[in-house]
Amino acid sequence: xxxxxxxxxxxxxxxxxKPQIVSDQILQDIIACCQAAATSSNIxxxxxxxxxxxxxxxxxxxxxxxQPYVASAGAFLVFCADLYRPKLACEMxxxxxxxxxxxxxxxxxxxxxxxxxxxxxxxxxxxxxICYIGGLRNNPQQVSDLLDLPDQVFPLFGLxxxxxxxxxxxxxxxxxSTVFKQNSYTDVNELDGIKKYDEQMQNYYRSRxxxxxxxxxxxxxxxxxxxxxxxxxxxxxxxxxxxxx
Amino acid sequence: xxxxxxxxxxxxxxxxxKPQIVSDQILQDIIACCQAAATSSNIxxxxxxxxxxxxxxxxxxxxxxxQPYVASAGAFLVFCADLYRPKLACEMxxxxxxxxxxxxxxxxxxxxxxxxxxxxxxxxxxxxxICYIGGLRNNPQQVSDLLDLPDQVFPLFGLxxxxxxxxxxxxxxxxxSTVFKQNSYTDVNELDGIKKYDEQMQNYYRSRxxxxxxxxxxxxxxxxxxxxxxxxxxxxxxxxxxxxx
Numbered sequence: 001x002x003x004x005x006x007x008x009x010x011x012x013x014x015x016x017x018k019p020q021i022v023s024d025q026i027l028q029d030i031i032a033c034c035q036a037a038a039t040s041s042n043i044x045x046x047x048x049x050x051x052x053x054x055x056x057x058x059x060x061x062x063x064x065x066x067q068p069y070v071a072s073a074g075a076f077l078v079f080c081a082d083l084y085r086p087k088l089a090c091e092m093x094x095x096x097x098x099x100x101x102x103x104x105x106x107x108x109x110x111x112x113x114x115x116x117x118x119x120x121x122x123x124x125x126x127x128x129x130i131c132y133i134g135g136l137r138n139n140p141q142q143v144s145d146l147l148d149l150p151d152q153v154f155p156l157f158g159l160x161x162x163x164x165x166x167x168x169x170x171x172x173x174x175x176x177s178t179v180f181k182q183n184s185y186t187d188v189n190e191l192d193g194i195k196k197y198d199e200q201m202q203n204y205y206r207s208r209x210x211x212x213x214x215x216x217x218x219x220x221x222x223x224x225x226x227x228x229x230x231x232x233x234x235x236x237x238x239x240x241x242x243x244x245x
Numbered sequence: 246x247x248x249x250x251x252x253x254x255x256x257x258x259x260x261x262x263k264p265q266i267v268s269d270q271i272l273q274d275i276i277a278c279c280q281a282a283a284t285s286s287n288i289x290x291x292x293x294x295x296x297x298x299x300x301x302x303x304x305x306x307x308x309x310x311x312q313p314y315v316a317s318a319g320a321f322l323v324f325c326a327d328l329y330r331p332k333l334a335c336e337m338x339x340x341x342x343x344x345x346x347x348x349x350x351x352x353x354x355x356x357x358x359x360x361x362x363x364x365x366x367x368x369x370x371x372x373x374x375i376c377y378i379g380g381l382r383n384n385p386q387q388v389s390d391l392l393d394l395p396d397q398v399f400p401l402f403g404l405x406x407x408x409x410x411x412x413x414x415x416x417x418x419x420x421x422s423t424v425f426k427q428n429s430y431t432d433v434n435e436l437d438g439i440k441k442y443d444e445q446m447q448n449y450y451r452s453r454x455x456x457x458x459x460x461x462x463x464x465x466x467x468x469x470x471x472x473x474x475x476x477x478x479x480x481x482x483x484x485x486x487x488x489x490x
Contacts, residue, residue, distance in 0.1 A: 001274060004249055004370035008278040008363050029246060031425045033253040035418040037362060038377045041469050042462065044419050049426045056428060084432075085423070086470045089439050089463035095471030102482065103382065103475040106354065110379075110401065113358030117282060118253050121366050125249035132283045134355075137348065148429040156355065173280040174289050178330070180276045181294045183301060184393040187329075194334050217287065218334035224286050225331045226340030230348040234490060237347065243488075245479060 007125055012170050014129025015069050017162030022075035026126060030161070033122035034115040045108035046115040047082040049147055050075060056146060063142050064135030064158065074128070074162030078136065078143070079116045081108035083242070084152040100244025105154075105237070112156050123161050133158030140236050151241040169208065172200050174217075194218055252370055257415050259374025260314050262407030267320035271371060275406070278367035279360040290353035291360040292327040294392055295320060301391060308387050309380030309403065319373070319407030323381065323388070324361045326353035328487070329397040345489025350399075350482070357401045368406050378403030385481050396486040414453065417445050419462070439463055 001009075031048060039045070051057055054071070060078075061070035070076055083104055087097040098104070120130050136143050136158045143155045173179075178193030198216035205213040237243040246254075276293060284290070296302055299316070305323075306315035315321055328349055332342040343349070365375050381388050381403045388400045418424075423438030443461035450458040482488040 002370055004252065005274055005278055005367050007249065008367055009281045011281050011283070013283060028421070029250055031421055033250055035421065035424065036254045036256050036415075038256065038258060038365070038375075040377075040379045042416065042465060043469060044424065047424050047426065047430070049428070049430060051428055053428045080430075083470065085419075085435060085439070086466040088432075088435055089466035090469075090471045092436065092439065092463045093467040093471075095467035097470055098473045101470075101473045101476070102479040102488075103473070104470060106382070106401075106478065107379070107474070109351065109354055110358045113355045114362045117359045117362035118366070120283070121363070122250050122253055125247055130283075132285070132359075134285050134352070137351070146429075148431070150430060150432070153430060156351075170281075171287070174330075176273070176276055176280065179280065179289065179292050181292065183294070183296055183298045184391075185292070185294060185325075185395060185398060186393070187333075187395070190330060190333055191337065194330070194337065218337045220287060221331040221334035222338040222340035224288060224335075225328065225342055225346075225349055226335045226338075228343045228346045228348070228490070229352070231346070231490070233351065234347040234488075243347075243479075245473070245476070 008121060010170065011124065012168045013131040014164045014166060015131050016166040017069060017073045017129065018165045020074055020163045022128065022161050027075060030119045030122045034119040037114040037118040039111050040107045043086055043107060043111060045082050045086065045111040047080040047153065049078040049080065051078060059146060060136070060143065060158065063139040064133050065138050067133060067135055069131060069160050070133055070158060073160035077159045077161065078147060078155050079112050079157055079159060080149065081105070081112045081154045081156050083108055084150045087152055099241050100238070102243055102245065105242045109156055116159060128161050129164035131160040133160060137230055137233070154237065154240060154242060172204055253366065255415065256369065257413050258376040259407070259409045259411060260376050261411040262314060262318045262374065263410045264317070265319050265408045267373065267406050272320060275364045275367045279364040282359040282363040284356050285352045288331055288352060288356060290327050290331065290356040292325040292330070292398065294323040294325065296323060304391060305381070305388065305403065308384040309378050310383050312378060312380055314376060314405050315378055315403060318405035322404045322406065323392060323400050324357050324402055324404060325394065326350070326357045326399045326401050328353055329395045332397055344486050345483070347488055347490065350487045354401055361404060373406050374409035376405040378405060382475055382478070399482065399485060399487060417449055
């Protein structure tokens with residue numbers, strides 16, 4: 001195991017940061033790493049907005065579901081899936097943008113996630129900690145208004161980056177034999193894998209919370225996929241020019 | 246700039262590989278890195294299928310639009326957005342899976358891309374080269390049949406991993422000032438940035454193809470977003486239990 005793999009395996013989300021700004025120079029390096037990621041058909045559908053304005057940071061922290069580290073982290077970036085720029089380029093060449101194509105949305109969202117994860121590894125290699133903020137999708141219209149996003153630009157998630165002021169444990173993952181398969185999708189051991197992981201997570205939560213948190217993965221999944229999440233999302237995306245056909 | 250950042254910045258896709266298998270031990274490390282990525286609400290919606298079966302590899306190479314390296318790379322992985330496993334877990338707890346929720350699809354696809362990019366950095370840190378294969382989405386139904394994917398499991402992309410047998414140049418990216426913004430989405434310099442990049446890409450293609458390839462980014466974008474891509478995608482996803490509401 002080399003040092004890069006060691007670094008990647010040591011990831012845990014950081015939600016408490018020292019009050020130290022992440023310098024512009026470091027951010028330039030992180031952004032360059034984001035840009036170096038693979039991109040589908042070279043579309044480069046990622047736009048990154050750094051929010052320095054303290055009042056906007058406070059508002060985003062609220063909109064994300066009261067996550068104070070959105071305001072307090074050394075830097076906060078909003079990663080947007082951007083089809084507006086390819087649209088401009090297409091029109092520059094006399095083309096007509098194909099609005100609302102589902103595949104274009106998939107391309108753009110995938111691009112953004114690849115780019116962001118590159119930036120995350122770069123940040124962690126510099127001793128910084130990170131936390132993804134999917135909570136921005138709680139209020140995508142308000143976030144879009146706050147950041148003046150044009151149609152065809154979707155705030156996929158935020159990213160807190162900063163100097164860690166906590167040292168949490170690494171969270172266990174599903175057994176590798178459950179998520180990594182050979183030649184086809186066989187699910188004969190699926191329930192066993194889930195049960196094994198449930199036990200592990202129960203112990204993990206118990207030990208971290210002195211027995212207070214009694215939960216396991218399958219219970220968490222029931223809470224998550226046993227109801228619609230952000231049920232406004234499809235209509236929001238359509239309104240913003242995505243996902244119409 | 247540290248060695249991790251240097252590694253990330255040196256990425257280019259590899260499409261020609263030496264006929265050397267990637268060992269199971271290396272793959273275990275790569276998969277562990279995939280699993281270490283952040284995951285939304287701990288859903289871990291990533292299932293990775295390694296395809297070793299030579300006839301399946303050949304078929305996937307065809308389905309991806311005649312990309313021979315899908316068959317010849319030292320390893321080939323299919324990254325799937327998997328809501329089937331969370332569904333099983335939910336039902337194990339007596340819950341009813343909320344089918345076709347758009348936000349769940351976004352969560353799952355994002356999870357997969359973060360995981361894959363971790364695996365990519367790990368692979369590249371070991372001297373391996375990679376190429377993402379979005380072309381699997383040319384024929385998602387056939388790919389799903391070939392790999393016995395249940396409903397709620399979507400093959401987002403493939404990944405070739407292997408020992409490079411070529412040394413291509415790094416492709417230039419859009420100007421950082423175009424993709425990285427402060428506090429809000431301002432597009433005053435957008436067209437300038439695109440034009441500047443167009444010039445750069447024209448020179449890049451000319452020098453790589455001895456003047457044969459005459460293209461630029463905005464022309465490529467016209468070809469890509471000036472028409473619907475994979476127009477069957479929305480119906481396919483609905484049929485597979487995604488994206489219905």
